[in-house]
Amino acid sequence: MSQKGQIVSGYIAPHPPHLVYGENPPQNIPRSTGGWEVLRWAYDNVREKIKAQKPDVIIVHTPHWMTMVGHHITRVPRLKGLSVDPIFPHLFRYNFDTAIDVDLADAIYDEAIAEGMTAKKMTNPNFRLDYGTIVTSHMLNPDWDIPIISLSANNSPYYFSLNVGIEEMFKLGRATRRAIEKTGRRAVLAASNTLSHYHFDREPDPNLPEDMSKEHVFSHQNYLWDMRVLQLMREGNMDELMKVLPQFIDATSAEVKSGGLFWMLAAMDFPNIPAKVHGYWSVIATGNAVVEWDLTKGANGHQGAYAHA
Amino acid sequence: MPDGQIVKGYIVPGLPHLVLPRDSSSRAELRNACRLAGANARQARPDVLVIFSTQWISVLGHMVQTRPNPKGMHVDENWYALGDLPYDFHTDFDLAKRTIELGVAAGLQIRPVDFEGFPVDTGTLVALDFFNPKNELPVVCIACNIYAGREEELKLGQAVHDAIRALGRRAVVIGSSGLSGHWFTKDIQDSEDRIVGDGDDAENRRMLDLIASGKFTEAMDAMPEYARKTGADMQFKAFFWLIGALGSKNVKAKTLGYGPVWGSGAAVIEFSL
Numbered sequence: 001m002s003q004k005g006q007i008v009s010g011y012i013a014p015h016p017p018h019l020v021y022g023e024n025p026p027q028n029i030p031r032s033t034g035g036w037e038v039l040r041w042a043y044d045n046v047r048e049k050i051k052a053q054k055p056d057v058i059i060v061h062t063p064h065w066m067t068m069v070g071h072h073i074t075r076v077p078r079l080k081g082l083s084v085d086p087i088f089p090h091l092f093r094y095n096f097d098t099a100i101d102v103d104l105a106d107a108i109y110d111e112a113i114a115e116g117m118t119a120k121k122m123t124n125p126n127f128r129l130d131y132g133t134i135v136t137s138h139m140l141n142p143d144w145d146i147p148i149i150s151l152s153a154n155n156s157p158y159y160f161s162l163n164v165g166i167e168e169m170f171k172l173g174r175a176t177r178r179a180i181e182k183t184g185r186r187a188v189l190a191a192s193n194t195l196s197h198y199h200f201d202r203e204p205d206p207n208l209p210e211d212m213s214k215e216h217v218f219s220h221q222n223y224l225w226d227m228r229v230l231q232l233m234r235e236g237n238m239d240e241l242m243k244v245l246p247q248f249i250d251a252t253s254a255e256v257k258s259g260g261l262f263w264m265l266a267a268m269d270f271p272n273i274p275a276k277v278h279g280y281w282s283v284i285a286t287g288n289a290v291v292e293w294d295l296t297k298g299a300n301g302h303q304g305a306y307a308h309a
Numbered sequence: 310m311p312d313g314q315i316v317k318g319y320i321v322p323g324l325p326h327l328v329l330p331r332d333s334s335s336r337a338e339l340r341n342a343c344r345l346a347g348a349n350a351r352q353a354r355p356d357v358l359v360i361f362s363t364q365w366i367s368v369l370g371h372m373v374q375t376r377p378n379p380k381g382m383h384v385d386e387n388w389y390a391l392g393d394l395p396y397d398f399h400t401d402f403d404l405a406k407r408t409i410e411l412g413v414a415a416g417l418q419i420r421p422v423d424f425e426g427f428p429v430d431t432g433t434l435v436a437l438d439f440f441n442p443k444n445e446l447p448v449v450c451i452a453c454n455i456y457a458g459r460e461e462e463l464k465l466g467q468a469v470h471d472a473i474r475a476l477g478r479r480a481v482v483i484g485s486s487g488l489s490g491h492w493f494t495k496d497i498q499d500s501e502d503r504i505v506g507d508g509d510d511a512e513n514r515r516m517l518d519l520i521a522s523g524k525f526t527e528a529m530d531a532m533p534e535y536a537r538k539t540g541a542d543m544q545f546k547a548f549f550w551l552i553g554a555l556g557s558k559n560v561k562a563k564t565l566g567y568g569p570v571w572g573s574g575a576a577v578i579e580f581s582l
């Protein structure tokens with residue numbers, strides 16, 4: 001029996017393809033003159049930390065793999081291919097190649113079923129990872145030398161209601177934590193989410209997307225909301241954070257509605273430790289922050305106190 | 310050059326259950342209706358297919374495929390277990406380009422898409438499977454903007470119409486779209502499939518009756534309410550686009566098939582001019 005596993009840290013790790021585009025890594029075909037540096041520098045800090053922590057696996061919950069029937073889990077040993085962003089193909093055409101932690105994938109599946117959820121193992125080797133998974137994984141670990149797992153976003157918060165969606169995410173979070181513990185993994189979690197999500201309805205200049213003189217938040221209201229939520233995270237005020245997230249989603253169309261943040265907080269047992277905000281900036285007007293919860297510093301969890309009926 | 314014309318129009322469902330797995334006998338009525346639509350379309354001897362798909366989603370304006378020879382392997386993100394959809398087809402570049410020019414002139418934001426590996430969507434590929442099984446005909450593929458409403462889709466359809474006429478093409482225009490959009494959220498057997506939303510079946514039939522009786526304006530007027538009640542696939546805006554392309558005069562519509570796909574509504578509708 002392996003040693004009990006643990007979640008090392010959790011990140012809000014947003015996935016605008018602009019961040020990869022701005023960086024010009026060899027895997028991405030389009031070239032840029034930079035852009036969105038504050039967010040990219042934020043990710044630089046995180047990369048260093050992840051390198052030092054040497055986790056066994058990075059688990060990404062992505063809103064751009066939207067599934068209708070249950071929660072899907074990548075379960076093939078290796079996935080590779082060319083991923084072209086359907087919305088921003090001029091920015092993101094990325095050659096990905098990653099190992100998948102299939103034993104942990106099996107364990108998450110088993111634990112999700114034990115929670116009474118509908119879950120599926122994605123076993124098609126020709127499957128193309130979505131750009132949410134790829135951008136988040138790349139920004140956290142551009143060397144791709146740590147296996148990943150991608151979890152789909154079941155569309156229950158849109159199809160049924162936010163509360164139904166949150167309840168599902170709490171279950172999936174608990175399932176993920178138990179799977180990590182049972183398989184002895186040291187895991188990093190990533191909620192691949194933007195905060196406020198209103199965006200420009202056209203690119204200011206499609207020929208120079210990285211023109212930062214054109215980049216700004218969508219509105220002061222959205223900005224204030226992003227700051228309020230980030231401040232609660234920085235204070236470790238989990239009670240208030242959980243209370244305002246539904247209002248935040250309502251007011252700013254925040255992408256966290258798709259579930260990743262709720263899943264991650266539940267998996268981490270709602271740690272009331274201060275989170276570290278590594279950076280915040282807008283990308284085509286949406287609000288994006290790189291936020292870290294470092295669980296190696298010790299967290300006093302809430303034991304599932306945020307049950308949604 | 311003689312004026313071009315649209316010889317047929319279709320609404321066809323875009324879910325992969327109608328083509329995968331290849332040997333399945335499920336949903337026979339819908340499959341047969343799709344096959345009949347494809348055969349009728351070929352009999353009209355078109356020299357191009359124009360396909361608008363609700364599963365090719367655009368956010369910043371509209372998109373039109375301009376890559377001369379899109380090819381690759383598509384795996385549906387939900388239905389990957391049914392099988393893969395390899396593709397290798399040719400684009401009518403001149404028609405795509407003219408459509409973009411005319412749409413932009415009409416005030417639309419439209420972008421050409423010409424990238425290796427750009428994901429071609431399930432809805433387009435399911436339509437190609439029935440209408441262009443040997444990939445002999447060139448194609449123009451058009452995305453579905455999630456924000457666009459009736460006026461905008463009519464304009465986009467009109468741009469297609471004008472481009473076809475200007476270039477002298479004989480075209481079949483196809484909207485790949487489902488009807489009601491409620492579905493089973495748990496696993497089902499194929500034999501258990503039915504229209505799952507309360508009242509969706511009646512609403513679908515009412516909409517199909519309006520269309521089949523040629524009351525296209527009434528159908529369009531009824532669309533917001535229909536879409537709200539049934540969670541219709543992209544608000545069934547494919548119909549606006551199709552009417553924009555066909556025009557609404559001297560067009561006869563006929564339902565070739567109707568049934569459920571995983572709880573959602575699906576119909577094959579043929580428009581003859």
Ligand SMILES: [Fe+2]
Nearest residue numbers: 015063194255
């Ligand atoms: Fe996103």
